[in-house]
Amino acid sequence: MQDISTKCTQQYKYFCFILSKQKTYYKNINLNFTRMDSFSLEMDFEPSPMTPRSLAAMTPRSLARRRLFPNVDNKKQKVEQSGAGPRKNLQLEVMEPALNNDGPSLDTILVNYLDTLTQRVNYHLGYPVNIYYDHYASLAPLLQFHLNNCGDPFLQNTVDFHSKDFEVAVLDWFAKLWEIEKDQYWGYVTNGGTEGNLHGILLGRELLPDGILYASKDSHYSVFKAARMYRMDSETINTSVNGEMDYSDLRAKLIQNKDKPAIINVTIGTTFKGAIDDVDTILEILKECGYSQDRFYIHCDAALCGLMTPFINNMISFKKPIGSVTISGHKFLGCPMPCGVQITRKSYINNLSTNVEYIASVDATISGSRNGLTPIFLWYSLSAKGQIGLQKDVKRCLDNAKYLKDRLQKAGISVMLNELSIIVVLERPRDHEFVRRWQLSCVKDMAHVIVMPGITREMLDNFMSELVQQRKVWYQNGKTYPPCVGEDIGAQNCACSYHKIDYITP
Template identity: 60%
Template sequence: MAGSVEVIVKELNLENVDPLPEDFDTTAIIKDPLPPLADEARESVKSGENGVVMKKEREIVLGRNVHTMCLEVTEPDADDEVTGEREAHMASVLARYRRSLLERTKHHLGYPYNLEFDYGALGQLQHFSINNLGDPFIESNYGVHSRQFEVGVLDWFARLWELEKNEYWGYITNCGTEGNLHGILVGREVFPDGILYASRDTHYSIFKAARMYRMECEKVNTLTSGEIDCVDFKAKLLCHQDKPAIINVNIGTTVKGAVDDLDLVIKTLEETGFSHDRFYIHCDGALFGLMMPFVKRAPKVSFKKPIGSVSVSGHKFVGCPMPCGVQITRLEHINALSRDVEYLASRDATIMGSRNGHAPIFLWYTLNRKGYKGFQKEVQKCLRNAHYLKGRLRDAGIGVMLNELSSTVVFERPHDEEFIRKWQLACQGNIAHVVVMPNVTVEKLDKFVFELIEKRATWYNNGTVQSPCVASELGKENCLCNLHG
């Protein structure tokens, strides 16, 4: 497979992206690399619980957060075309923005994006408007597409999830949310009167789908780990035995990185009287969908089981530089969505019309470079580093939790909003998390822990003030407050 990459690159005459001109000031940083608070008045310090000194949380105000730092678009002067000053100015702005990205990347820990990639060989393709209109398996009249790459990527994932070429349909989505929207839509089309079941720790896009499609939705309780509570799931199923079930199964929840037990979900459905022709399961594998196949103890996601669709993000563990994803479903289901589009000379069953034709090429390129063995090594590295971080935090007296099959390390929420923004931590209530991706090194984790320990000494007055209790969020065994530590 690696040889095929070299052949394609040679045939396309691809070259590395040209470096920025030497006279650009790349040391300067665009104003305020840390996003400012929506209301600067909220920067004032207040006294929190137990006398802890902390800054107020950032307020989300529609239309105001980014306007405080946006780059204005100005009309060009008449002589700009001659002088070229405008081009030089824009290039300088972009150079400073690049420097800001480098700075922000150094402190990126809270969101599940793999920032370790090298796609220099694909730079020349950015000169083309590559658009994968319509059905990936039917070529349209628009000739500047990348369907040959897209179908190659889909075949790879179909093999991973054990579905034959003639039995699946799928496409490269523009993001993980689109994959979820499509998976739930297929379920709704198969069972128009079905009820959607999703755990409370499910990604917000599933509940967005319920609102968009006007579906009845049952929120199922979760365990402390974040996994779906199948006892509560069974109770809710028993209340609606007269209607088909559409279930979202999480292969890694958003906040705690919990993996729902697919086999237990199926068993619960069967025990409640739902035959395989009365339920549809969508597996949201946005982050861990590509990691789980390489974890021995993980529940296997396979179309040999009675599932309807699987989605995974391409910009997370895979490491694609633009948001994208993969959505796979059974071919037998897709006819309910498919419609002929004369304008395209194709059929369409996707959520979006135009689709990014560059994304499949980036995915194809990295799949060829890494392969199954490469991903397996990266999974092992992520899990190893996640356990390392958990150990460092616990040794420092910080309440922390790590699910067995996850690289998402969950811990007590830092009190300082500026610290949260600096490290780009994702927070919910009293907890925050770090998602250990292939680009997250031990050195980066050490720097984060060192700074966190320093800050906590100030927040808790060197131990004289009690640290918060997170037993309800992380479990008593993972809380290190005075009561449970």
């Protein structure tokens, strides 16, 4: 294991390098994912008195207080702690610097906002965002530059302020993970999972212009948005109670429309229940229904689980006849801004590519200009964790999800957990304030907790303790009862007064 002081020293040198603002031209950098010390830069300047110890101690809050808001007196301007309750909407307006404002300064407003967010991170259980990462100290200096990755990632820009070297390194890593050769794939770092879905489905539409889009009703809403945007004919496929695609319904609708090609959205981890559509089963159904490989296109929406399943079950692979895969970078891996990765086959991309003389490049993306910071954040996280670190994160999250599920079940609370999932579905808490406090996502009579890498058992224990106590208050009078969610998550998972007699053992 690499010595901690060595890591700190390297981060410190990089920090000083960025701040030095050397007037040198941008050079292509050969990046790889071996060891953290494999990336080096030559430096010819005198470092500041800042030490590795002080750099290592920098956190988002200390960075903000010490560097971003130097004019705020932390002792005098200390915010009143608002407890763990949901943050209130800020009553803000844009200030005119020429006017004498009696209110708080800009820096004070931002520090107050930062303090509120810092309190709320321990109550973030309902949405798939990994908000625990440690690259802010090393990468914060990059915020002083405008980095724009416009055009094709594999073609250089005419300006030097881009991060395509990092972008291609990230793409190569995912191409290897999903088993496609470097000279056989094309991709780019997107602004999020929705953009990846829009791009993948557009590719399918361009390859098969009269194709019908098939997507389960539990697919992400962006899939149906794509159908509306592209004016595509679409079929919504039913799902089983656990959220997985109903393959008999898919088969029936494919046969009904067998005169037209099929564009199929396969969800690797549904948004609310975390169910995984079986790629192999879908491919077998296509074959049985008479669809040859030139008459179907498969897009895999693996927003949350695309970084998990390769370490559990090798279900995502371009060795199978799939067309594209997308993930969200800010979800399981973690990133301060929304981002994603989209990978497709190189032979498909010409259908979208347009030569743009203005940027001296070819563009086949949805967004055109792209955030040049996100590839660096993704590259840094992947390099810091590596496959071994990610595998440990996956195992810990799966174990903690089962831990929460078992505790809920033992407490007599309706709960469901899909295989290979970190999304724990439970009965919807009765109190809206409780839902807001824990930032839960709710659908009908269900809520869910997504056990991300930063979620600890201590947080889950605190959630459980408060939920059990609150339920005693909600249902103490004997006139109100917990909701029946048998139709939503299965009778065997429902602990309502009717179902627990048959399914819940003491």
